[in-house]
Amino acid sequence: MTVSLDDLPLRDDLRGLRPYGAPQAPLPVALNVNENTHPVPEKVASDILDDIAVALRDVNRYPDREFTELREAFAGYLGHDLVAANIWAGNGSNEVLQHILQAFAGPGRTVFGFAPTYSMYPLLAQGTGATWVAGVRHPDYELTVDEAVAQVLEHDPDVILLCAPNNPTGTPLPLDVIEAVYEAARGIVIVDEAYQEFAPKDSPTALTLLEGRPRLAVSRTMSKAFAFAGARVGYLAADPAFIDALRLVRLPYHLSALTQAAAIAALRNAPIMLAMVDEIVAQRDRISATLEALGYEPHPSWSNFVLFGGVSDPAATWRALYDRGVLIRDVGIPHHLRVTAGTEAETTAFLDALASIGSAS
Incomplete structure (x- = not known):
């Protein structure tokens, strides 16, 4: 049958x-x-293979559950006085975002974003049992402070997803909009900077806003700038208390030893x-x-x-x-x-x- x-x-x-x-x-x-x-x-690929070969010797053992060396490497790459305690990572930034929604969204809660935006956001919300609420943008896909704040106050979401630069439009998001949205929101605010490395070199990052904002997280990925789409490595920076919340929902040993080794080697060759x-x-x-x-x-x-x-x-x-x-x-x-x-x-x-x-x- x-x-x-x-x-x-x-x-x-x-x-x-x-x-x-x-x-x-x-x-x-x-x-x-x-x-x-x-x-x-080729030089980087060879370096990555060397590190994976070393990691294979202990692949019969579980990996470092806290992926400490990798978190230290991400903190060093991002700068802004971040340390390992500020960093989280997963198998692609989608898993990182899923961890956030598992911890802070869920049934009876709402997830909000300004449409059109990354098409995975409503699916991640749906997958965690939350309700997706779509805000609106100007016809040129820009957002102003007043309009963004008005929509946040109207919908009062539990989690807000801000894609900066925005996918699929490529539109930048000014820091003053992010700051205003954070002040207007009572819940979690995530700035998804998957494409930040392609922005003008002098453009500010939301990483500069983390100090004193424990409900704010800034997510990144290695898929784009680091040509690591097949390796599946995403990460975020946030207050250490925020990171503690994600530990409650992650699967045990969720980042393999081979993934950790490959990512550390790639970060070592960041330039x-x-x-x-x-x-x-x-x-x-x-x-x-x-x-x-x-x-x-x-x-x-x-x-x-x-x-x-x-x-x-x-x-x-x-x-x-x-x-x-x-x-x-x-x-x-x-x-x-x-x-x-x-x-x-x-x-x-x-x-x-x-x-x-x-x-x-």
Whole structure:
């Protein structure tokens, strides 16, 4: 007898949902999920392999449950007088965010964000039994202090997720908005800085706001700037008491010894790894300039991708690019598509393919 999902005693609030996932296809140029498409430099890869080989000798034993050396490495990388006690990590930033929602959200509580934003936020809220509440942005996806505060006071959420720069729009979020939201909120405020390394080098980070704000957390990922998407390592900085709350919900030994070793080695080589960022930013800006020349409407981006409007038929454009071997993302915003900034060759392939379809009408 064949059994379907509908035949199982699934939670009522999960019925009818679909799992998260972007299209995956074996195309020559995949620019749809904001990966760092540059391979890990050979010197760094060799260093990482050496550390993994050492970790394998003790892989029959459980790893350091507190991943102390890794937390020290993250604190050193972030600076701002942070220490290991301020740091938490998980298998990708999504797991880190899930830990926060498990600790501070849950049934009967609300999670709030300004839409459009990262599509995993409502799914993480749903998965922990919380209710997702979507606020609104300006048509240009910006937020002002007054509007942000008014919406926070109206909805009075238990957890607020601020994506800075925002995904899928690339929009920066000024620190004064974050400060105002924190002061207006009674609950937890998370600033998701997954793309912070791609922002202008002189742009401030929400890490500067942590002192004296125990309900604030700033999350990061190694997937983007560090080209570590396949390694699955995310982390956050917060008050030590906040970190203690996350210990209550994490699974035992949740970060493997091999993951810890790989991440520590990558952080030790941070200058080499981050050298890729400048090239990616150059390609991002090249994409924006060329899109504009083709008649599209690229939105300002502080990330490693560009959201562009002026697409008369996103589905048809997406398909035409697909047929030319280029995969980008339809994020569901009318008349818009999103493309990741890849290598110079990948960027050229995308721009040539788009130009062959014809300029925006």
